[in-house]
Amino acid sequence: MVQGEDRLPSSVLFACSMNAVRSPMAEGIMKMLFPFKVYVQSAGVHEGQTDGFAAAVMEEIGADISRHVPTTFEDLHDTSFDLIITLAPEAHHHALELAHTMDIDVEYWPTQDPTSEMGTREQRLAAYRRVRDQLTARIRQRFGWKPPASV
Known part of the structure; x- marks a missing residue:
C-alpha cells in the first residue's frame, strides 16, 4: 500500500x-487506514462509558472498537507522542498544557x-455516521492515505 509515509508521525494520540x-472512532479509523505504520492511542479529559x-x-x-475501554490523559503510561489531535475544546486545552512541557x-x-x-435510533446513528465519515476524510487528507493499488 503506497501512502504518504513522509507525512506520517510515528505516534498519534x-x-x-x-x-x-x-477519539476511539478516530483511533479505530487511523489503525484501519495505517495498520502497523503508526502507534495510535486515544484518551479523554474525563472517563466516559463505552x-x-x-x-x-x-x-x-x-473497524472493531467494541472492546475499547475509555481512558483519561492521566491513565496514559506514555505521553511521548509526536502528535496530539484534539476533537473537543476541553481536550485541546488539556493537550496544550501537556505539550507545553514536551516537544509535541x-x-x-x-x-x-x-x-x-x-430523535429516532436511525437519526442518532446518522449523526454518528456523519462524525465517522468526517473523521475518515480528515485523517485520509491529513496523512496522505492512498487506496491500495488494484491488481
Whole structure:
C-alpha cells in the first residue's frame, strides 16, 4: 500500500472529552487506514462509558472498537507522542498544557459530539455516521492515505 509515509508521525494520540465516541472512532479509523505504520492511542479529559452507537457505526466500515475501554490523559503510561489531535475544546486545552512541557505538536479538529443528537435510533446513528465519515476524510487528507493499488 503506497501512502504518504513522509507525512506520517510515528505516534498519534486522539483526544476528546470522554474517550467514548470521537477519539476511539478516530483511533479505530487511523489503525484501519495505517495498520502497523503508526502507534495510535486515544484518551479523554474525563472517563466516559463505552458507546454502543459508536461501535455499531465503526463495525459498518470494518473497524472493531467494541472492546475499547475509555481512558483519561492521566491513565496514559506514555505521553511521548509526536502528535496530539484534539476533537473537543476541553481536550485541546488539556493537550496544550501537556505539550507545553514536551516537544509535541497539537492540532485541533473541531468535531461535533453525536451524543447530543436527539430523535429516532436511525437519526442518532446518522449523526454518528456523519462524525465517522468526517473523521475518515480528515485523517485520509491529513496523512496522505492512498487506496491500495488494484491488481
